[in-house]
Amino acid sequence: MTDQAYNFAYLDEQTKRMIRRAILKGIAVPGYQVPFASREMPMPYGWGTGGVQVTAACLVPGDRLKVIDQGADDTTNAVSIRRFFQRTAGVGVTEATAEATVIQTRHRIPETPLAEGQILVYQVPIPEPLRFLEPRETETRKMHELEEYGLMHVKLYEDIARHGQIATSYAYPVKVEGRYVMDPSPIPRFDNPKLSGNPAIQLFGAGREQRIYALPPWTEAVSLDFEDHPFHATKAPHDCDLCGAKHSYLDEVITDDTGGRMFVCSDTDFCAGRRAKGHVGRLGEAA
Amino acid sequence: MTAHALEGGFTEASVQSARAFREILEAMARPGTIRKIAGAQPPAPLSIAAGVALLVLADPTTRLHLAGDADCPVVRDWVAFHTGAPLASAEDADFALGTWSALHPVSRFRIGQPDYPDRSATLIVECDRLAPHGPCLTGPGIETAAWLNLPETAAFRANRALFPLGFDTLFTAGDRIAGLPRSTRVEAI
Numbered sequence A: 001m002t003d004q005a006y007n008f009a010y011l012d013e014q015t016k017r018m019i020r021r022a023i024l025k026g027i028a029v030p031g032y033q034v035p036f037a038s039r040e041m042p043m044p045y046g047w048g049t050g051g052v053q054v055t056a057a058c059l060v061p062g063d064r065l066k067v068i069d070q071g072a073d074d075t076t077n078a079v080s081i082r083r084f085f086q087r088t089a090g091v092g093v094t095e096a097t098a099e100a101t102v103i104q105t106r107h108r109i110p111e112t113p114l115a116e117g118q119i120l121v122y123q124v125p126i127p128e129p130l131r132f133l134e135p136r137e138t139e140t141r142k143m144h145e146l147e148e149y150g151l152m153h154v155k156l157y158e159d160i161a162r163h164g165q166i167a168t169s170y171a172y173p174v175k176v177e178g179r180y181v182m183d184p185s186p187i188p189r190f191d192n193p194k195l196s197g198n199p200a201i202q203l204f205g206a207g208r209e210q211r212i213y214a215l216p217p218w219t220e221a222v223s224l225d226f227e228d229h230p231f232h233a234t235k236a237p238h239d240c241d242l243c244g245a246k247h248s249y250l251d252e253v254i255t256d257d258t259g260g261r262m263f264v265c266s267d268t269d270f271c272a273g274r275r276a277k278g279h280v281g282r283l284g285e286a287a
Numbered sequence B: 001m002t003a004h005a006l007e008g009g010f011t012e013a014s015v016q017s018a019r020a021f022r023e024i025l026e027a028m029a030r031p032g033t034i035r036k037i038a039g040a041q042p043p044a045p046l047s048i049a050a051g052v053a054l055l056v057l058a059d060p061t062t063r064l065h066l067a068g069d070a071d072c073p074v075v076r077d078w079v080a081f082h083t084g085a086p087l088a089s090a091e092d093a094d095f096a097l098g099t100w101s102a103l104h105p106v107s108r109f110r111i112g113q114p115d116y117p118d119r120s121a122t123l124i125v126e127c128d129r130l131a132p133h134g135p136c137l138t139g140p141g142i143e144t145a146a147w148l149n150l151p152e153t154a155a156f157r158a159n160r161a162l163f164p165l166g167f168d169t170l171f172t173a174g175d176r177i178a179g180l181p182r183s184t185r186v187e188a189i
Helices: A013-028 A049-058 A076-089 A137-145 A150-163 A189-195 A268-276 B013-029 B048-057 B073-082 B154-161
Strands: A064-069 A102-106 A119-123 A174-176 A180-182 A201-206 A211-215 A221-223 A250-254 A261-265 B034-036 B064-066 B095-099 B111-113 B116-120 B122-126 B136-138 B168-173 B176-180 B185-187
Touching (some): A013 B048, A049 A119, A049 A201, A261 A268, B013 B034, B013 B176, B154 B185
Parallel strands (some): A064 A102
Antiparallel strands (some): A174 A180, B034 B176
């Protein structure tokens, strides 16, 4: 039940109105980072305060909330945020991607395709894709204004010069609808193709950096690349050792001190769903 | 101020505003879709949807422009009591409310600045009715194409040409609402 000491979904109404206005402007200008007056939340910066505020502004009582941390439903960050909204908003929770109406995520897009009516909320640490190339906010803002993204291509080119390929493996920049270059949060570049043309609403919240941005449904988000070095979504060249999935993003788990290791789906709901259907991987046990 | 101005707000503000915002979000994120919002009983000539949109989005930090018939003492009192939004001229407004003809010329509303395109006005346009036919809409939020009975196309085409600057629009009729962000391309058919 909702804790009576708190307003619905924790935040006060004035704060939610401010966040909601920022979300709508973000939707209207896809990929542009809208400044907002981020609040102190009952968790430290870096633990998803931006995502939590966006989720709080979007939740309605009938929602079923799913929270994932690197694809997993059962890690500390995911469990505590899920419990936070159970307590302050009284919403239902689920681990099944298809059943969720709102999904807050840290650094993954679920393997199960999203649908209309779902909202995917990303926790974002550094929303500015140009920040590590140009530390001054005044300058990066000017670069977005002038569509001056040459520096980002130089960075990707330096990857090729040094490593023979684009080595950026996460937080891989995308260009949204041919206008703004956007940081998709530190999702693996394996997930980048799912950003584009997604039927769900995708909202990005950066609490410490006080920015909200958005991808409306069916919005084009193109991963930056070169004609002779086209973008590739990459993953570990293995199958999941538990469910045998060939095309899911994998975590590498060290199992002993003699070099033993296993690869498992990072998306725990996807992996569990496959195992329940009888799929078995190299190290899995038949159900 | 009349006693009537004290009535017609949300009875359960946090939950009703959350439900209404979710509909407004879907309307803005999927241009051309018509959603239903409820929970407020604003005084005439405001529609329910326009009143709800104000309660959800406007507060003492947002300047509101009332245009045409909407700029009457009853509405001003109701807005002052329920939102506290200061009234402003069209050029300064964060939100502007009125019929399409009353809001004209729309080129006077704020379109944001090149470095801060979010600092732009949101128009709440009162319509007689909303219907999913008329000018063709394409762009972000629309899979192939959508249709909406816009009051005109030239102004929205001019607005789209300013992208990423421009105003954003909510259309209201009765308890129905539809959205048209600046990113949408509009073509008369």
